[in-house]
Amino acid sequence: MYFVTYKVLDRERIGVLDQKKERIIPLDKFFQGENIKNYPETMLELIESFTEEMQEKLFSMIASGSMDYEGIDRKNAKICAPIPYPRRDVFCLGKNYLDHAKEVGTVLGDEDEIPKAPIYFSKVAFPAIGDGDFIDSHPGIVEKLDYEAELAVVIGKEGKNIPLEAAEAYIFGYTILNDISERRLQKLHGQWHKGKSLDTFCPMGPYLVHKSVIPFPVELNITCHVNDELRQNSNTRYLIFDIPYIIHDLSKGITLKPGDIIATGTPAGVGMGFWPFKFLNRGDVVKCSIEKIGTLTNIVK
Incomplete structure (x- = not known):
């Protein structure tokens, strides 16, 4: 299932794509049909209330x-970030692909190229922007x-001290995120929060693609194009x-x-991995794609 947060006539709603991924079926239609009075109106509320029974009925x-027939042509809707206002900062991992760890080396002031443990940092996303939105270049x-x-x-679902073998049970689904970064600020402040x-x-x-669509372990092709030039090309x-x-x-x-x-x-x-560097400029079109999920497109303004 492909869940979506969207706007029509400035009203934000949640929906699910039809099989052809051409139309958005508003989820309030589904919940009204189930005689549920307090049905979820945001993606966060949906995730919190989601059950296996609900999954089966939606699949059906x-x-x-x-x-x-009650769906909306996705071309007639403004697609928002799946979770426009996360309740907490995004948890991020740095240098988690070997080739990326090697390409940036110690440019950001790190002592080691290859991390011996996950490098965690957080990123403010309030709001997160959606497909087609502009990235502010902050002149x-x-x-x-x-x-x-x-x-x-x-x-x-909520979990603490989660065993390795139970990890998938705590996942709702997957989406694409473009971790836009200001490299000067990253290095200037000696940590990454401000620059990201x-x-x-x-x-x-x-x-937001439900985990039932994507086999586990997750092995998906991931790419990024800037102005149609392939920059990133790997697999998870x-x-x-x-x-x-x-x-x-x-x-x-x-x-x-x-x-x-x-x-x-x-x-x-x-x-930052190229020489000379290939940083973004105003007017650049950035397309991040992941197999089985889709393409996230944004323009630098």
Whole structure:
């Protein structure tokens, strides 16, 4: 199932794509049909209330096409980030692909190229921007604007000290996240939070894909194009610390909550990895794609 947060006539709603991924079926139609009075109206509320029974009924509804006629052409809707306002900062991993760790080396002031343990940092996304939205180049502040295509994992239920073998049970689904970064600020401040948290620096989407669509372990092709030039091209199988390990390790002493977002890292090919550098400029079109999820497109303004 491909869940979507969208706007029509400035009203934000949640829906699910039909089988052809051409129309959005508003989820309030489904819940009204089930005689549920307090049905979820946001993606966070949906994740918190989601059950196996609900999953089966939605699968059946989509497969039958029984509500396609009530759907909205996705071209007539504004696609938002799946979770426009995360309740907590996004959990991020740095240098989690071997080739990316090698390409950036010690440019950011790190002592070691290859991490011996996951490198965690957080990123403000309030709001996260959606497919088709503009990335603010922040003239006068930003000098080295960079892109990072990443697979993001969305947590489905609360958990702490999660065993490796149980990790998948705590996942709701997956989306694409572009970890926009200002490299000068990253190095200037000696840590990464400021340089990755400027307004509009968290494009996400276009969909939140339920984990039932994607086989586990997750091995998906991931690419990034800038102005149609292929910059990043890898597969999530090359994560240094894979998804079960990330969930297991991050949850040690930290309670993960439904709707928490974990950006799993980016492969080689970022602007900082080239010589001369290939940082983003105003007018650049950035397309991040992940197999079975879709393409997230944003323009630098």
